[in-house]
Amino acid sequence: MERRIGGLETEFGLVCVRADGTRALEPEAAARELFRPVVAQGRSSNVFLRNAARLYLDVGSHPEYATAECDDWWELVAQDKAGERILADLMARANAALAERGEDARIHLFKNNVDHEGNSFGSHENYLVDRRGEFTRLPRILLPFLATRQIVTGAGGVVTEEDGGSRFVFSRRSDHMWEAVSSATTRTRPLINTRDEPHGDPTRFRRLHVIVGDSTMSEVSTWLRFATTDLVLRLIESGRAVDVPELEDTISAIRVVARDLPGTEPLPLASGRTASALQIQQRYLDLVAPLAREDEHDVLETWQRALDAVLTGDRSWAAQTLDWAIKERLFTQVAARHGLALGDPRIERLDLAYHDIDPEQGLAASLRRRGQAPSVLSETAIESARAAAPATTRAHLRGRFVTASEEAHVDHVADWTTMRLVRQGAMPVSVMDPFQTESEQVDALIAQIRAHGSTDAAPPA
Numbered sequence: 431m432e433r434r435i436g437g438l439e440t441e442f443g444l445v446c447v448r449a450d451g452t453r454a455l456e457p458e459a460a461a462r463e464l465f466r467p468v469v470a471q472g473r474s475s476n477v478f479l480r481n482a483a484r485l486y487l488d489v490g491s492h493p494e495y496a497t498a499e500c501d502d503w504w505e506l507v508a509q510d511k512a513g514e515r516i517l518a519d520l521m522a523r524a525n526a527a528l529a530e531r532g533e534d535a536r537i538h539l540f541k542n543n544v545d546h547e548g549n550s551f552g553s554h555e556n557y558l559v560d561r562r563g564e565f566t567r568l569p570r571i572l573l574p575f576l577a578t579r580q581i582v583t584g585a586g587g588v589v590t591e592e593d594g595g596s597r598f599v600f601s602r603r604s605d606h607m608w609e610a611v612s613s614a615t616t617r618t619r620p621l622i623n624t625r626d627e628p629h630g631d632p633t634r635f636r637r638l639h640v641i642v643g644d645s646t647m648s649e650v651s652t653w654l655r656f657a658t659t660d661l662v663l664r665l666i667e668s669g670r671a672v673d674v675p676e677l678e679d680t681i682s683a684i685r686v687v688a689r690d691l692p693g694t695e696p697l698p699l700a701s702g703r704t705a706s707a708l709q710i711q712q713r714y715l716d717l718v719a720p721l722a723r724e725d726e727h728d729v730l731e732t733w734q735r736a737l738d739a740v741l742t743g744d745r746s747w748a749a750q751t752l753d754w755a756i757k758e759r760l761f762t763q764v765a766a767r768h769g770l771a772l773g774d775p776r777i778e779r780l781d782l783a784y785h786d787i788d789p790e791q792g793l794a795a796s797l798r799r800r801g802q803a804p805s806v807l808s809e810t811a812i813e814s815a816r817a818a819a820p821a822t823t824r825a826h827l828r829g830r831f832v833t834a835s836e837e838a839h840v841d842h843v844a845d846w847t848t849m850r851l852v853r854q855g856a857m858p859v860s861v862m863d864p865f866q867t868e869s870e871q872v873d874a875l876i877a878q879i880r881a882h883g884s885t886d887a888a889p890p891a
């Protein structure tokens with residue numbers, strides 16, 4: 431696929447604590463407080479927003495934000511950052527309400543991966559692939575790439591080993607993966623989820639659900655996750671015979687790679703030979719290079735720089751660009767300065783602070799302000815992603831529908847493929863092609879909304 435649609439779902443960690451750090455509200459009550467304005471606006475805790483994203487409370491009271499369909503990976507990063515801001519605003523409103531009621535309680539939201547109770551949070555990537563394509567050979571070619579890409583796009587972190595020692599790893603999530611491919615997302619935690627829900631015309635499309643990724647704070651890390659995976663998918667779709675180093679055991683390999691900071695540990699291959707994470711990533715980069723478009727050369731260059739940072743040990747670029755390397759530098763410096771082991775609870779708190787989405791208190795945000803983490807997207811790009819849907823996909827139609835309905839105070843419901851008014855006899859309008867940006871049916875629906883909107887409707891913003 432030359433132009434691919436993708437979307438990113440992020441599950442957020444939520445705590446509500448008193449000034450002394452003890453738990454103030456149970457997650458369920460805190461989530462209810464957080465979602466009060468959402469429910470007031472949309473009469474549900476599962477809504478689509480004006481930027482066509484989905485915001486909802488998942489089981490276990492986890493807020494989740496799923497970006498709208500994007501066909502440009504910087505747009506996707508902007509839509510994802512917009513989600514952080516939307517949730518940070520909800521958090522600020524909830525905290526103001528709690529303070530007004532005189533409650534000693536403050537909500538914090540984290541875009542993190544694993545908490546100290548061992549819960550892991552999802553950051554699921556969705557990619558549109560052709561139904562007639564190569565779905566059968568897809569896992570074989572994709573898995574070695576996914577198991578090793580953490581040396582580029584991992585969020586970094588510290589794990590405690592069975593012997594009590596602690597060490598820095600590329601991705602903590604690696605220890606939480608239990609299967610290579612499966613149709614379940616929670617119980618068995620596969621790298622690729624095969625549940626067949628295309629959110630589009632099932633005769634033409636499939637949606638690939640990659641669930642091995644870490645939640646990434648760095649714009650470059652998030653961008654690379656999508657941009658490199660997109661290229662590997664194109665390689666698979668090219669139909670060419672591709673010789674990739676298939677791993678003998680994906681799940682043991684992913685754990686080894688997480689701990690292998692030099693990237694050189696030999697991983698057993700199905701062929702009986704071995705290859706290191708660096709060699710495997712380099713192989714994919716070399717294989718996809720001829721398929722990259724002119725405007726994708728920066729993907730190849732950045733990917734190569736990331737691999738070189740592992741190969742040479744020179745972190746000067748990576749430690750201000752990629753999540754794992756930013757954290758590696760930060761944790762080692764703090765640990766050395768205060769004479770701490772990496773497994774010290776203070777380092778764990780630093781890790782959590784890095785994923786705190788509070789624009790003032792969050793550590794990733796403050797590093798960005800100091801030029802120690804990337805800031806590629808302009809303020810305008812992020813703010814417009816908050817207000818408007820991507821213009822080049824179906825999300826554009828959904829964004830217009832939600833905006834018109836909210837402006838006219840008309841009750842409405844949507845999902846990824848349909849839009850409908852909540853009134854007797856209202857017929858849903860479906861858009862089964864994720865690339866579609868124009869629709870007479872949607873225009874008619876919006877005209878109807880404007881004509882029949884409540885008389886006290888506020889003027890359009």
Ligand SMILES: Nc1ncnc2c1ncn2[C@@H]1O[C@H](COP(=O)(O)OP(=O)(O)OP(=O)(O)O)[C@@H](O)[C@H]1O
Nearest residue numbers: 437438496497498499556557558628629630637864
């Ligand atoms: N046809 C498509 N191809 C690829 N991605 C899509 C397509 N349609 C929607 N998406 C993206 O897929 C994601 C779906 O998010 P959602 O949280 O609803 O996931 P789900 O897997 O369907 O449901 P749940 O999280 O409830 O299990 C969104 O980010 C959206 O932009």
Ligand SMILES: [Mg+2]
Nearest residue numbers: 439494496554
């Ligand atoms: Mg989801």
